Amino acid sequence: MDLTLSPDQIAFRDELRAWLAANAPAPITRGAHESLPQRFEKLRAWQRRLHDAGWAGVAWPKAYGGRGASLIEQVIFLEEMARAQAPPMANTLGLGLIGPTIIHFGNEDQKRRFLPKILSAEEIWCQGFSEPNAGSDVAAIRTEARLDGDAFIVNGHKVWNSYGWIADWCALVVRTDPSAAKHKGLTYILVDMKSPGVEVRPIRQISGESEFAELYFKDVRVPAANVLGKVNQGWEVALGTLMHERATLGASITILYRRSFDRLVELTRQIRRNGRPLSEDPLTRQKLAQAYTELEVFRLNQMRAVSRVSSTGVPGPEGSILKIFWSEFNQRFQQTAQEILGPYGMLEEGSPHSVDDGAWSYGFLRTRGNTIEAGTSEIQRNIIGHFVLGLPKSY
Amino acid sequence: MQFDLSETQQLLAKTARQFLAAECPMPEVRRILETPTAHDASLHRKMAGQGWTGIAIPEDLGGMGLGMIELAATFEQLGRALVPGAFFSTVALAAPLLATAEQLAPLCDGSQTATAAFIEAEADWNPASWQCAARDNQLTGAKMFVPDAAEAAFLLAAARGNGTLGIYRIAKDAPGLEIIPLKSIDLTRRLYEVRFHNTPAEPIVTGPAAGHAIARALDIATLALTAEMAGGMARVLEITVEYAKARKQFDTPIGKFQAVQHMCADMYLWSESSKSAVYYAAYALDKNLPEAASALSVAKLYAADAYREIGNRAIQVHGGMGFTWENDVHLYYRRAKAGETMLGDNVFHRERLAKLVVDRL
Numbered sequence: 001m002d003l004t005l006s007p008d009q010i011a012f013r014d015e016l017r018a019w020l021a022a023n024a025p026a027p028i029t030r031g032a033h034e035s036l037p038q039r040f041e042k043l044r045a046w047q048r049r050l051h052d053a054g055w056a057g058v059a060w061p062k063a064y065g066g067r068g069a070s071l072i073e074q075v076i077f078l079e080e081m082a083r084a085q086a087p088p089m090a091n092t093l094g095l096g097l098i099g100p101t102i103i104h105f106g107n108e109d110q111k112r113r114f115l116p117k118i119l120s121a122e123e124i125w126c127q128g129f130s131e132p133n134a135g136s137d138v139a140a141i142r143t144e145a146r147l148d149g150d151a152f153i154v155n156g157h158k159v160w161n162s163y164g165w166i167a168d169w170c171a172l173v174v175r176t177d178p179s180a181a182k183h184k185g186l187t188y189i190l191v192d193m194k195s196p197g198v199e200v201r202p203i204r205q206i207s208g209e210s211e212f213a214e215l216y217f218k219d220v221r222v223p224a225a226n227v228l229g230k231v232n233q234g235w236e237v238a239l240g241t242l243m244h245e246r247a248t249l250g251a252s253i254t255i256l257y258r259r260s261f262d263r264l265v266e267l268t269r270q271i272r273r274n275g276r277p278l279s280e281d282p283l284t285r286q287k288l289a290q291a292y293t294e295l296e297v298f299r300l301n302q303m304r305a306v307s308r309v310s311s312t313g314v315p316g317p318e319g320s321i322l323k324i325f326w327s328e329f330n331q332r333f334q335q336t337a338q339e340i341l342g343p344y345g346m347l348e349e350g351s352p353h354s355v356d357d358g359a360w361s362y363g364f365l366r367t368r369g370n371t372i373e374a375g376t377s378e379i380q381r382n383i384i385g386h387f388v389l390g391l392p393k394s395y
Numbered sequence: 396m397q398f399d400l401s402e403t404q405q406l407l408a409k410t411a412r413q414f415l416a417a418e419c420p421m422p423e424v425r426r427i428l429e430t431p432t433a434h435d436a437s438l439h440r441k442m443a444g445q446g447w448t449g450i451a452i453p454e455d456l457g458g459m460g461l462g463m464i465e466l467a468a469t470f471e472q473l474g475r476a477l478v479p480g481a482f483f484s485t486v487a488l489a490a491p492l493l494a495t496a497e498q499l500a501p502l503c504d505g506s507q508t509a510t511a512a513f514i515e516a517e518a519d520w521n522p523a524s525w526q527c528a529a530r531d532n533q534l535t536g537a538k539m540f541v542p543d544a545a546e547a548a549f550l551l552a553a554a555r556g557n558g559t560l561g562i563y564r565i566a567k568d569a570p571g572l573e574i575i576p577l578k579s580i581d582l583t584r585r586l587y588e589v590r591f592h593n594t595p596a597e598p599i600v601t602g603p604a605a606g607h608a609i610a611r612a613l614d615i616a617t618l619a620l621t622a623e624m625a626g627g628m629a630r631v632l633e634i635t636v637e638y639a640k641a642r643k644q645f646d647t648p649i650g651k652f653q654a655v656q657h658m659c660a661d662m663y664l665w666s667e668s669s670k671s672a673v674y675y676a677a678y679a680l681d682k683n684l685p686e687a688a689s690a691l692s693v694a695k696l697y698a699a700d701a702y703r704e705i706g707n708r709a710i711q712v713h714g715g716m717g718f719t720w721e722n723d724v725h726l727y728y729r730r731a732k733a734g735e736t737m738l739g740d741n742v743f744h745r746e747r748l749a750k751l752v753v754d755r756l
Binding site for chain 1: 396397398399400401404464636639640647648650651652653656657659660661663664667668671672674675677678681689690692693696697742744745746748749752753754756
C-alpha cells in the first residue's frame with residue numbers, strides 16, 4: 001500500500017491547480033435560465049482554453065496533440081478539475097471514449113485526422129450504439145451498412161445518443177454481415193453528422209430536458225476509409241471503448257458527489273425542524289454518516305481500480321463494481337437529500353422557494369437514469385456473475 | 396501509487412493462508428469450538444511460532460516490528476479460516492494496551508493469552524460511560540461482553556481511579572474476580588461477564604496517557620476486526636459461488652439463474668468494497684494520517700453491514716442446506732453478527748463519523 005504521488009505527479013498537480021485557480025470560469029450549471037445550446041457553447045470555449053494551455057488529452061500521445069502523461073496524471077486532472085469546481089470539457093464522449101478508441105484501433109491517417117480536433121473541441125462527438133431493439137442486448141444491432149464501391153450505405157435508427165443534437169461526428173456500430181453470428185457481423189465506423197440522410201430528433205426526458213437524441217440514417221454514404229479497426233471486428237472495438245470508460249469515469253464523480261454531500265451538510269445547518277437545526281438531529285446525522293461512508297468506499301474502490309489499471313494495464317475486478325456502486329449510491333443519496341429538504345426538495349428551477357434553484361428535484365429525477373445508462377445494473381451484475389465469478393451465462 | 400498489498404505483504408498473506416489451511420481447516424475449527432473455551436493452546440503456540448502474536452509489536456519489545464498493513468493482512472487470513480479462540484483477544488485487544496517488553500513477552504512467545512474488558516451494562520463503547528472503580532489498586536464493578544475471559548492468563552480492564560480512566564491488569568487467579576460465561580451467537584469467540592469485588596489490580600497506564608492508549612488500542616482492535624470480516628466474507632462468497640455452480644435444479648446449475656447470480660454479484664460488490672475500506676484504514680492507521688479515525692469507522696460500519704448481508708445471501712443461495720448445522724456458512728454468519736456490535740455498532744460509528752466529519756465541514 002502506497003498512496004503517495006511521485007514528485008513529478010505532485011508538480012503536475014500543483015501546476016494545474018495554480019492554473020485552474022487563475023483561469024477556471026464560474027461553474028456552468030443548470031439554471032440561470034440558459035438553454036442547453038447556450039451552456040454548451042460556454043463549455044466549448046472553456047475546453048479551447050484548456051487545450052491552448054496544454055491540459056486537454058493529458059494521457060494522449062504528444063504526436064496527436066496530447067500531453068503524453070500517464071493514467072495517474074489523467075486521474076489527477078479530473079480530480080483537480082472537480083476540486084476547482086471547473087466546468088467539464090465540452091467534448092465528453094470524444095475525450096473519454098471515442099478518442100481513446102481511435103488511439104487504440106485507428107490507423108495513422110485516422111489518428112491525425114480526428115484526434116487534434118477532439119482535443120480542441122472543433123469537432124464534437126456522439127456515439128451510436130443503442131437501438132430501439134438493441135438496449136442491454138447491444139449486439140442485436142440492426143442498423144445496416146452495405147458496401148457500395150468505396151463507401152458504406154447506412155440505414156437504421158439509433159437511440160439514447162448523448163450530444164446527438166450538437167455532434168459533428170458519430171462513432172457508429174453497424175451490421176455489415178447479416179449472415180454472421182450476432183457479435184461477428186458488426187463494424188465500428190465514423191460518420192460525419194452533416195452527411196445527407198442523417199436526421200436528429202431530441203428525446204424529452206423524465207427531467208424535462210433533452211440531453212439525448214434519436215438518430216435516423218437513410219441511405220447515408222460513409223467512406224469505407226472511416227471504418228475503425230477491421231470490417232466485422234466492431235464488437236471488439238466497441239468493447240475496448242467500454243473498458244476505457246470504466247477506469248477514469250469515477251475520478252471526477254467522487255469529487256462531484258463529495259461537493260453535493262458537503263452542500264447537503266451545509267443545508268442541514270440552515271434547516272430547522274422540531275426546534276433545532278437538522279444537523280443536530282440524531283437520525284439526520286446517521287443518514288449523513290451513512291452517505292459519507294458509501295461515498296468514501298466508492299472513492300477507495302475507484303482509487304484501487306486506477307492503481308490496478310496503471311500498474312497492470314488491465315482493469316481489475318474492482319472496475320466492474322464501480323458502475324453499480326456510483327449509480328445506486330447516487331439514487332440513495334438523492335433520496336436522503338429529499339428526506340432532509342422535505343417539501344422544498346421538490347421545487348424546480350425557477351420556482352419561488354426552490355433550494356439551489358431546483359438542483360435537488362432535478363437530481364432526484366435525473367439519477368433514475370444512472371442505473372440504466374452506460375449498462376444497466378442488471379447487465380453489470382451479469383458481467384460480474386459470469387466474467388468475474390465464473391457462473392454460467394444466464395442468457 | 397499502489398492500492399494493494401506489496402509483494403512482501405502478499406507473501407505474508409499467502410504463507411498465512413497455507414499455514415491455516417494445514418493447521419486449522421474447518422473440521423479443526425468445529426472440534427475447537429466444541430471445547431469449553433473454544434480455544435486450542437497448541438494452535439495458539441504454533442501461530443506464535445509464526446510471529447503473528449507480535450506482528451505489529453516493535454522488535455525491541457519482542458515482536459516482529461511490522462506495521463498495520465501486515466497486521467490487517469494477517470487478520471484477514473485468520474478471519475477467512477474462522478480461527479477460533481483467544482488469538483484475537485490477545486493480539487488485537489490486550490497487546491495494544493501494553494508498552495513494555497516484560498509485559499509483552501509472554502504474549503509474543505505464545506505462552507500466555509490475555510483479553511481486555513471495556514464495556515459495561517450499558518454496552519456503550521464511549522469511554523465516558525465506563526464506571527468500573529479503581530481504589531487503592533482494587534477494582535469494583537462489572538464488565539460485559541468480555542471475549543475469552545475464561546481462557547486469559549490475565550485481563551486488562553478500563554477503570555476509573557479518582558475520576559480518571561486507567562488500564563489495570565488483573566491476574567486470572569486474583570481474589571474477588573468472577574467470570575460468568577454468556578451463551579452467545581458466535582461459537583468461535585466466547586463472551587463473558589466479568590465482575591470485580593475489591594479485586595487486586597495492577598495499574599498499567601493511568602492519567603491522560605490512558606485515554607490515548609485506549610483510543611490507540613481500540614483503533615488497532617477495530618482494524619483487526621474489520622480485516623477478519625473482510626477475510627471471512629470473501630470466503631463465504633467463495634463457498635456460495637462454488638455451491639451455485641454445483642447445485643442443480645431444473646437440470647441447470649442454480650448459478651445460471653439471474654435471481655441467484657445477482658445475489659452473488661452483490662456479495663462480490665460488498666466483499667471487494669469492504670476490502671478497499673479495510674486496506675485504506677490499515678494504511679491510514681499505519682501512516683498516522685489525520686483521517687485514520689474516520690477511515691476506521693467507515694471500514695467498521697461498511698464491513699459489518701457487508702458481512703451480515705453476505706451471510707444472508709449465502710444462506711438463501713444454499714437453500715435448505717444453508718439452514719443446516721453441518722453447512723459451514725452459519726459459523727461465519729454467527730461471527731458476522733457478533734462482530735457487528737463488537738467495538739461499537741453501526742449507530743455508534745455513524746455518530747462517531749458525524750462528529751469527525753459532518754461537524755467539521
